[in-house]
Amino acid sequence: MKKSELFSHIQSTRSYLCVGLDTDIQKIPAHLKKEKDPVFEFNKQIIDATLEYCIAYKPNIAFYEALGGAGWESLQKTVEYIPKNKFKIADAKRGDIGNTSSLYAKAFFENMSFDAITVAPYMGKDSVTPFLEYKNKWTIVLAHTSNQGSKDFQVVKNTSGNFLYEDVMLKSMEWGDDSNMMFVVGATRSDKMREIRKLAPDHFFLVPGVGAQGGSLEEVSKYGLTKSCGLIVNSSRGIIYASNNKNFAKDAAISAKLVQQEMDKYLDLFLANE
């Protein structure tokens, strides 16, 4: 998907919400467990119910890998089921030497029709660039994550005065640009969002951690939105586990709609400022 298409979907949906498909077989409603493929059945109903409120879906690959070959099949069916106009993110956090990253790119971009994959930058340039070789696909580089452990290395300053995450962003921007690269930017502090936006004014950010992890959607939007939106904000548990009974999909839709309505407002308020 091209950047202009993504922005066009955002404008028509009035939303920059990504629904995280962290589908845990332990947490899905009991009545689905008798289905042949309960994980896919759950995802299918969640997708049907939330479609009009979001622009992206993000399966967290670990949840599928933990189920072995069967999980891999549920994942493949899920990706095929997501409509073409939705942005499909493989939350995989992959990254290895060049020939190996190429194979991960093949797995997610060729064998499955993901539009984007999250990539860990620790191994540097040749671990990231194989993902960038695919036209109209996106590499989402971990920059500043939202978890506790982000403090351990990402916000340590180097001798040039940059935090590691800043160095990661600056170097990554030499390898790709805002047409094929995004960054993961945790949303727990709005002043951070303002700083990081200055560093990459035109890139899309994938923002986890709004809701359950305590980030404020208003603050993130205020400091993160650009003239072409520039934000994809993820919510997983808050939407897909809104309830745990026969009405789970309806309840997921209600939760997604609430977020979408808030986003609609911020698109008016903050996008116009540009």
Next chain:
Amino acid sequence: MKKSELFSHIQSTRSYLCVGLDTDIQKIPAHLKKEKDPVFEFNKQIIDATLEYCIAYKPNIAFYEALGGAGWESLQKTVEYIPKNKFKIADAKRGDIGNTSSLYAKAFFENMSFDAITVAPYMGKDSVTPFLEYKNKWTIVLAHTSNQGSKDFQVVKNTSGNFLYEDVMLKSMEWGDDSNMMFVVGATRSDKMREIRKLAPDHFFLVPGVGAQGGSLEEVSKYGLTKSCGLIVNSSRGIIYASNNKNFAKDAAISAKLVQQEMDKYLDLFLANE
């Protein structure tokens, strides 16, 4: 597997060789391609042939994931086929927020019987510790890798005067110890190996990059061996693709034996120094 058992296998095999199962469907001999599961058939014959010369096997997960569900099955069959006294490493370079890393740990340690997994440290403590919760399993943290891109971030100095890889090792050693944690240490320069060994005198290092990537086994052994060996040296392509005809397994055995004989010598020369 406990550290003492691993060392005991090293002593009886007179080897610290790991055979990397980077099994590429494009590269396996033509006569195997008519088999029902060519990847597993190839691995099976490689394992049978190299068993007496190595102490570990390391499937590179990307090669299996690139084949989808079928690849996942080949991987599972391969891990089951490897004898119990061999150390089984999932070269997966995983790492995510806590609940997600837990699921990766489940996938590789519970659903499959891997003894160890390689882990990327960028997301910090809570991305690494879920792997450490498994008894007699090993977390192999990326420290100083052997690829070109290792220069981009790993050898950048922070304001405390540590390289990033040093910081990763020092912090990781607060989360685990030499009974459940190893480090990936690239072998391309022997002076580096000496420095890094000082930092972690008791930990096992998984060393890629000997052979194809130009590291010298002698130098690595001289500066890396400890009183309980402390080294697992991997070779992938040099062994499994020693030839590409009906004799591929025999040729792999010859290549593995050459490395083992060299290691036998270094175990005498350098282990005694301790």
